[in-house]
Every structure is written in structure tokens, then in C-alpha cells.
């Protein structure tokens with residue numbers, strides 16, 4: 001991968017060049033033109049009051065620089081960082097709030113176009129919440145579950161509902177250090193209060209609230225969102241799909257869903273197939289209606305319906321530049337306002353759909369779960385009506401890759417033993433024996449400041465070559481998907497010998513696509529299940545596991561990184577550190593956090609060093625757990641993994657198959 005490449009995503013470079021030859025500006029050009037402010041970039045600029053902004057610079061800035069109020073650089077850097085965590089937590093959790101209220105509306109019969117699809121998952125969640133479900137009406141259980149989950153947003157005292165899903169030892173660490181989140185809104189509100197002028201000035205104390213807020217994101221907001229989405233739309237299981245710009249069809253209406261929320265997208269999946277809609281598209285000269293996605297709304301419908309994805313964050317302008325998108329709906333998060341500007345050069349209609357988000361130059365068709373189908377039909381009609389306006393203008397670059405997505409934690413458990421014997425034992429055993437060296441969560445955004453998606457590609461290839469199983473989410477998954485890495489064949493061609501054997505036995509790719517950004521919560525559940533299974537660490541901390549977000553750009557990524565660090569996972573972010581200005585803050589986030597929680601948050605721009613650091617963490621954890629030293633191709637004794645055929649035989653002999661887990 002050359003440093004001169006702007007994007008390593010399939011087909012992206014050709015579209016960028018096509019645009020450059022026509023003076024069409026994209027985020028890649030703006031990233032080149034607009035260098036980050038060197039003071040803000042390292043966390044040394046404070047603008048929380050109107051005596052500032054204060055820039056804490058100079059030779060001995062850490063010791064000597066002061067803001068007008070006297071704030072030191074470590075205070076300012078920690079305060080800025082805490083505000084990032086609060087914003088990221090607010091974003092995921094507000095999305096989750098919408099999901100919980102939709103579940104309540106469905107349970108009360110007020111959102112007629114939605115239903116409870118996965119009753120089994122509803123019961124599982126009811127079980128976590130100590131809600132009785134045996135012999136009760138499904139909607140009555142759903143109402144109780146929704147109301148209990150909604151408490152997690154506004155709770156003032158006590159602990160979040162799902163805290164007890166973490167291993168006991170992990171919970172004990174949280175209680176010892178005072179970072180158990182009470183309610184999402186309370187933690188975000190307190191974070192904003194503490195960072196206001198003249199309140200909390202101790203960097204460690206500020207960052208401790210950062211971890212409490214981040215845990216409210218991971219174990220409350222995001223976990224609620226994942227669970228409720230599964231209850232409403234089904235728990236994902238492996239499904240084939242395709243990725244990249246080649247998902248757009250020349251002869252069909254291309255309607256693309258972009259953003260993060262699954263509600264409208266789920267309804268669109270149904271509505272685009274309605275005979276009247278298809279007939280309407282035909283009446284306008286199209287062969288049909290092609291629904292595709294982008295960013296995490298894409299991941300939601302990809303995981304459950306195999307709806308293809310056009311890619312991640314940096315593909316949004318490029319998608320429009322193909323000239324093939326007739327309408328793009330955008331809800332919330334990671335939507336570049338630039339898309340309305342660029343869409344003027346093509347025929348694409350950009351439609352904002354959330355009451356929370358409008359963009360100048362976009363149409364606004366507000367989604368309302370109480371009349372979901374009606375809104376969805378209106379949107380499909382806009383896309384269809386726009387199809388005849390399609391012109392030859394556009395790069396028309398189309399190329400795509402096959403992929404397999406849909407790895408919920410429930411399916412991962414099922415695939416390791418079937419309906420009756422599903423567990424995490426085989427994975428733990430494979431790690432113990434050294435077939436699988438460790439696990440990496442490779443996640444987060446793609447970023448125009450590096451060869452976009454290129455860092456994901458490099459790390460994905462190197463990690464699996466080193467027998468490290470990857471679980472991936474968000475735009476990291478889209479990056480791997482459009483590169484063709486999310487297929488079982490990748491295991492045969494590129495994985496190390498131990499990982500290849502495991503993937504071959506189960507028939508899975510070496511990189512498991514777990515879903516959208518909010519579905520990083522699935523990784524928390526997997527880590528907790530591995531701890532409960534035994535043989536490795538009895539808490540999340542100490543597992544041979546690392547999180548990596550090599551191209552992060554969103555505050556949400558910071559919140560995610562911090563909830564993993566607080567849960568006991570060392571995390572490595574790419575790019576320069578937003579707290580680089582302060583050695584004290586950096587030390588807290590690495591050494592102090594590791595001592596307290598067995599997790600840490602590092603920033604390292606060099607991908608080779610990220611790889612080396614991840615492997616070092618994994619090998620050190622193996623050593624601490626007294627597991628055999630990893631040597632490629634040399635394994636210890638372990639249970640034989642059952643392949644699919646053997647598993648089916650056992651199931652046939654047992655009871656009728658009733659579900660995936």
C-alpha cells in the first residue's frame with residue numbers, strides 16, 4: 001500500500017481520479033488542504049470558557065503553561081478527552097434510547113408495522129433483567145423489558161441493569177475504583193458538569209469519570225441497542241452478501257440507507273419488495289428497486305437480510321460520484337454534510353430522516369415508527385421518481401466482493417457445538433492449545449487522513465497470518481468486506497495454520513463480522529462468555545485479546561476504546577494521540593489503567609508498531625495465563641472441533657431443531 005494512495009478501498013482510487021479530473025472535491029482533498037491544528041490535536045487547547053480559548057504551549061508546557069484560570073495542560077487534556085467520551089456515549093445511547101422506546105411502542109401495539117421477531121432473545125434479555133416470562137403474553141414481557149431498559153437512561157443512583165452480565169471479578173474492579181455507571185444521562189451530564197470551568201481539575205479524577213461514562217456506553221446504551229434490535233428484527237446468523245460500489249445496479253433504482261439507525265432501513269427491506277412498488281419502478285423504466293447501505297445502517301440490514309453494503313465512512317461521497325445512486329437516506333452519525341454539496345453535481349437526492357438531524361440542501365422526510373411503512377413508501381417513491389433523471393454523468397465504476405456476515409455472539413456460541421452443545425469451550429481450547437494465538441477486535445472508522453481502509457487491510461492480513469482470530473464491527477468490517485476478506489476462503493489462503501484449521505472445521509471466515517458500531521457490545525458478551533467458560537482468565541482482563549481501531553475519527557470510537565479499556569482489554573488506536581501534549585494523562589491511560597483494570601488505551605500511528613504491540617500484549621497474556629508458548633503450526637492436545645455435518649447428526653438424534661442457539 002503506497003502512502004500516496006488516498007483510499008485502499010476497492011474501486012475508490014479510480015473514482016477519486018475520475019473526480020479529480022473534473023475538479024470534484026472530496027474529503028480526501030479537504031484532508032490534504034486542511035492540516036489539523038497542532039495545538040488542538042494534542043489536547044492543549046481549552047475553550048470551555050470565554051476567558052479563552054487558552055493554548056497551553058511552550059517548551060515546558062506540561063509543567064509551566066497555564067490557562068487564564070490557572071488550568072494546567074494535564075487538566076485541559078483530560079477535560080477535552082472526557083468531553084469526547086461523553087459525546088460518543090451520548091451518540092450511541094441516544095440511538096439506543098430510540099430502540100428501547102420503539103420496543104415499548106411495539107409492545108403497546110402503537111407501532112403496527114413492527115413486531116417482535118426473536119421471542120427467544122426477548123426471553124433471554126428478560127432473564128438478565130429478572131423479568132418473569134414463562135406463560136406470559138409476549139407483548140407483556142416486551143413491555144416490561146422495554147420499561148426496565150429505559151430506566152438505564154435516567155437512573156440517578158444504583159447500577160446499570162446489565163452490569164451483572166460482566167464477570168464477577170470485572171465487576172469487583174469497577175466497584176473498587178468507583179466506575180460502575182448509574183444511568184447514561186447521569187454520567188454524560190456529570191461529565192459535562194465536571195469539565196465546565198472551575199469544577200474538576202485532577203486529571204486522574206476526570207479520566208475516572210471518563211471510564212464510568214464509557215462503561216455507560218458499552219454496558220448500557222450500546223448493549224441495549226444490540227439486544228433490542230435483535231429482539232425486534234432477529235438475532236443475526238451467517239448470511240452471504242456483497243460489498244463495494246458494484247452493488248449499485250445500472251438498470252434498477254438504487255436506494256441507499258446511510259447512518260446508524262436500523263428502523264427505517266428494516267421497513268424499507270419489506271417495502272422495496274412490494275409488488276406495487278416494483279410495478280411503479282418498472283413504470284419509470286427501471287427493472288426493479290435495489291436497496292443497499294453505507295456505514296452502520298448498512299451493517300444492521302447486512303447482518304439480518306444480506307442487504308449489500310457500498311462500504312464505510314469515506315465511501316459516501318464516492319458512492320454519489322458513481323452517478324448511480326437515485327436516493328440516499330441519512331439518519332444520524334457519520335454523515336458528511338458534504339454529501340448534499342456533491343449530490344448537486346449528480347442527480348442523487350439526499351433525504352434526511354431523523355428529527356434530530358437536518359442538512360442544508362437535503363430533502364427532509366421524517367421517520368416516525370408509528371407510521372413506518374407510509375414513510376418508507378414515500379421515500380421509495382422519491383427514489384423511483386428520480387430514476388429517469390439519471391444521466392451518463394458519474395464514474396460508473398462498479399466492482400464488488402462477496403462476503404459472509406451475521407456473526408452474533410449467539411451464533412458464535414452455536415457454531416461451537418450446535419443447539420444443544422453450543423459453548424465457548426472449543427474457542428477457549430483452541431487458544432489454550434495455541435491453534436488460535438489470541439483474539440483481536442478490529443473495529444472503528446476509516447479515515448481520509450491515512451490511505452483509507454488501508455490500515456485495516458494491512459492489520460487484518462497480518463493478524464490472521466499470525467493465527468489471531470478477528471472479530472470486527474463498523475466500518476472496519478466494511479473495509480474487510482470490500483477487500484474480500486470476509487469469506488471462508490480467506491482462511492484457507494491467508495490464515496496461519498492453526499487458525500486455518502479452526503476456520504475450516506467450522507466453515508467460517510477468519511474475520512467475523514459482528515455488526516455495527518453499537519454491536520461492539522457483542523464483543524463484551526463474548527469476552528464475558530469466554531471468562532465464564534474457564535481455562536483462560538476468569539475476568540475480561542488478562543485474556544489474550546486486544547482491541548484495535550487503526551483509522552478512528554469519531555468521538556464514538558473514543559468512548560468504545562475506553563469501555564474496552566475499563567473492561568480489561570488493552571486497546572490500540574491509530575493516528576496521533578489527542579492527549580499527546582500531556583505525559584501525565586498518557587501515563588494514566590496506559591500504565592495506571594492497566595494496573596487498575598488490566599486494560600489500556602494507546603495511540604500509535606505506525607501500523608507495523610500497532611501490530612507488534614498487539615502481538616506483544618497477546619503473548620504476554622498467554623504467558624501470564626501459563627498457556628503453551630505460541631509457535632506457528634505446533635499445537636497442544638485439545639478437543640476435536642466438530643464440523644457442521646457431525647453437529648447436525650447429533651442434533652437430529654437429540655431433539656427437533658428449534659432455532660439457531
Ligand code: SF4
Nearest residue numbers: 046049052054067069
Ligand atoms: Fe482558559 Fe481556564 Fe477558560 Fe479553559 S477554563 S478557556 S484554560 S480560562
Ligand code: MSK
Nearest residue numbers: 296334444445474475
Ligand atoms: S459508521 S463511527 S465511521 S465505524 Fe458506525 Fe464507521 Fe466510525 Fe462511523
